[in-house]
Amino acid sequence: xxxxxxxxxxxxxxxxxxxxxxxxxxxxxxxxxxxxxxxxxxxxxxxxxxxxxxxxxxxxxxxxxxxxxxxxxxxxxxxxxxxxxxxxxxxxxxxxxxxxxxxxxxxxxxxxxxxxxxxxxxxxxxxxxxxxxxxxxxxxxxxxxxxxxxxxxxxxxxxxxxxxxxxxxxxxxxxxxxxxxxxxxxxxxxxxxxxxxxxxxxxxxxxxxxxxxxxxxxxxxxxxxxxxxxxxxxxxxxxxxxxxxxxxxxxxxxxxxxxxxxxxxxxxxxxxxxxxxxxxxxxxxxxxxxxxxxxxxxxxxxxxxxxxxxxxxxxxxxxxxxxxxxxxxxxxxxxxxxxxxxxxxxxxxxxxxxxxxxxxxxxxxxxxxxxxxxxxxxxxxxxxxxxxxxxxxxxxxxxxxxxxxxxxxxx
Amino acid sequence: xxxxxxxxxxxxxxxxxxxxxxxxxxxxxxxxxxxxxxxxxxxxxxxxxxxxxxxxxxxxxxxxxxxxxxxxxxxxxxxxxxxxxxxxxxxxxxxxxxxxxxxxxxxxxxxxxxxxxxxxxxxxxxxxxxxxxxxxxxxxxxxxxxxxxxxxxxxxxxxxxxxxxxxxxxxxxxxxxxxxxxxxxxxxxxxxxxxxxxxxxxxxxxxxxxxxxxxxxxxxxxxxxxxxxxxxxxxxxxxxxxxxxxxxxxxxxxxxxxxxxxxxxxxxxxxxxxxxxxxxxxxxxxxxxxxxxxxxxxxxxxxxxxxxxxxxxxxxxxxxxxxxxxxxxxxxxxxxxxxxxxxxxxxxxxxx
Numbered sequence: 001x002x003x004x005x006x007x008x009x010x011x012x013x014x015x016x017x018x019x020x021x022x023x024x025x026x027x028x029x030x031x032x033x034x035x036x037x038x039x040x041x042x043x044x045x046x047x048x049x050x051x052x053x054x055x056x057x058x059x060x061x062x063x064x065x066x067x068x069x070x071x072x073x074x075x076x077x078x079x080x081x082x083x084x085x086x087x088x089x090x091x092x093x094x095x096x097x098x099x100x101x102x103x104x105x106x107x108x109x110x111x112x113x114x115x116x117x118x119x120x121x122x123x124x125x126x127x128x129x130x131x132x133x134x135x136x137x138x139x140x141x142x143x144x145x146x147x148x149x150x151x152x153x154x155x156x157x158x159x160x161x162x163x164x165x166x167x168x169x170x171x172x173x174x175x176x177x178x179x180x181x182x183x184x185x186x187x188x189x190x191x192x193x194x195x196x197x198x199x200x201x202x203x204x205x206x207x208x209x210x211x212x213x214x215x216x217x218x219x220x221x222x223x224x225x226x227x228x229x230x231x232x233x234x235x236x237x238x239x240x241x242x243x244x245x246x247x248x249x250x251x252x253x254x255x256x257x258x259x260x261x262x263x264x265x266x267x268x269x270x271x272x273x274x275x276x277x278x279x280x281x282x283x284x285x286x287x288x289x290x291x292x293x294x295x296x297x298x299x300x301x302x303x304x305x306x307x308x309x310x311x312x313x314x315x316x317x318x319x320x321x322x323x324x325x326x327x328x329x330x331x332x333x334x335x336x337x338x339x340x341x342x343x344x345x346x347x348x349x350x351x352x353x354x355x356x357x358x359x360x361x362x363x364x365x366x367x368x369x370x371x372x373x374x375x376x377x378x379x380x381x382x383x384x385x386x387x388x389x390x391x392x393x394x395x396x397x398x399x400x401x402x403x404x405x406x407x408x409x410x411x
Numbered sequence: 412x413x414x415x416x417x418x419x420x421x422x423x424x425x426x427x428x429x430x431x432x433x434x435x436x437x438x439x440x441x442x443x444x445x446x447x448x449x450x451x452x453x454x455x456x457x458x459x460x461x462x463x464x465x466x467x468x469x470x471x472x473x474x475x476x477x478x479x480x481x482x483x484x485x486x487x488x489x490x491x492x493x494x495x496x497x498x499x500x501x502x503x504x505x506x507x508x509x510x511x512x513x514x515x516x517x518x519x520x521x522x523x524x525x526x527x528x529x530x531x532x533x534x535x536x537x538x539x540x541x542x543x544x545x546x547x548x549x550x551x552x553x554x555x556x557x558x559x560x561x562x563x564x565x566x567x568x569x570x571x572x573x574x575x576x577x578x579x580x581x582x583x584x585x586x587x588x589x590x591x592x593x594x595x596x597x598x599x600x601x602x603x604x605x606x607x608x609x610x611x612x613x614x615x616x617x618x619x620x621x622x623x624x625x626x627x628x629x630x631x632x633x634x635x636x637x638x639x640x641x642x643x644x645x646x647x648x649x650x651x652x653x654x655x656x657x658x659x660x661x662x663x664x665x666x667x668x669x670x671x672x673x674x675x676x677x678x679x680x681x682x683x684x685x686x687x688x689x690x691x692x693x694x695x696x697x698x699x700x701x702x703x704x705x706x707x708x709x710x711x712x713x714x715x716x717x718x719x720x721x722x723x724x725x726x727x728x729x730x731x732x733x734x735x736x737x738x739x740x741x742x743x744x745x746x747x748x749x750x751x752x753x754x755x756x757x758x759x760x761x762x763x
Contacts, residue, residue: 321668
């Protein structure tokens, strides 16, 4: 079976158009046991193979020679398998060279290697730590697929698992005094659920916040900017608000203090609860800040309740086959207001929250009235139908009796 | 002392000889036998046509044809105009029920052999009315300019394009261009509210005139008859009221949906099917392989369907040419076979 596979692999790989007509690397290694065959099998689907590169493109040597001594000689430029420390430069040979990359994928950046050495991984590697991740740890060595390919280890939905290979390894992480629960926390977070459960590939994943090749943990100073890449208004409101200066002074994480970082939950108005809300972590219950939080919470609850009630009414009307397009438009518009009012919480000013919420509350009330009115009218339709139907039936019955009367007279 | 009725009648009689017409009508009779019930189907078609004209005129008051206004105006009719939803729903339901009764009328006439001499031309005009009714349905279906209508019209008119030689020209003529666009909508609107009502009114007039001249057909000498006025007419009216009642119930409990606006760039919704009265033909075309003897399967389908239509139209003529011993059997076979075939294909189309 193994030898059949070896022959098939050799046949599959050998006649590739861009590869040399006779790839001696493949021919020999296909006969050299399972580990070699596994490499050949995975490389058959590798993006490098697809663009016409062969073993010798990376590992050097003369792939046309059937003499192993000659094919894998230093004279022929044979490099062999790079060590971990050599790997970034090994890949960077092509990936850091714009002229080479332009031939295969002009849109691909060529700064990965430079960025890598700015990352924690890169810096530790330079310091002689061979346990850190290099190119092949994330991308694999011989099964590399483009990041947009769902089978790629760096496809957005696969990234938590890829990073988790090391970062969920408690023993390994303990040696760096790092927690190993980030992936588990992320999986249950609002972002993780969006990506992994709903399949929303626009949801942020590890590298969205940490960077990929230049991966470093965002510091206290810049975490707001990292979250602000997507939550721009939240950052803008917070930075312009009364809390920013005090938080910076106390070195609080701008977003993570209230929302956590890997374990970010869907924020509800309960965060503003005057009882056990997040504000109570610092402010006493009778402070004006907690009172302000209470007012903001009440406004958020009002728009949320109104929004949900309107949806319920619209659905009830639609289930009866009634056209609720106008009410739906109002309701859709209110959703924007709902988001804006939630975002406005980051100003920490109740009047700003009320200002953002009021058009939405008004729109949802209007939509709800319109839907309820339509349902009421629908009920009246049945009453109307009942009366009309009774009239038509009586008329038909009257005519029928008339005919019978007429015909009994005729007979 | 003359009553007001008699005085009015005298006034009209002096000018239009209405008493002569009444005298003629009073002698008009309808045979009474086992199948008499089916005589009412034609009257129901006529009644629903009147209902369609009435509701259609009301809809016309608000409907604005155009790719940018048709959908919006129908939405306005359904949601804003007082009783607009009722009128639209009645119009849509009545259209379907009218087609149903046209089929009942046609098959009952066929199976009662009422197409035989001297009623060949009545049959031919009836077939023309069937075609006009189907054309009414097809053209009216597009007018709300919603997603379903758009794609059903696209598929339906694509079939016209398969006609050999003249196909591309016919397709362009029907659509008003290469694709189903606002131009198609304008054409269908013109057809639906002007051309077809005129043609159908004229054909119905001729059809009714033939019926009046020839009287109701009955296979054998009916043992008894009933006067058309008032007996049959009143019985007709009872059925009309019941049909109207049924349409009103359907309109209230199952208001006709509008769906989403047509979007030429969107992909066709999954499981799209034509209206039920085109479903049998659609299913038949769907079953054909891509090519039969190097000729596109769809073209074969069109040939077969048109051939069947021509045979149906010419039924009084080929049936008359058959030996006497075969006539009744042939009518039964073709009639019941046609009903079973149409019903089976429609059901298959509906379920698949």
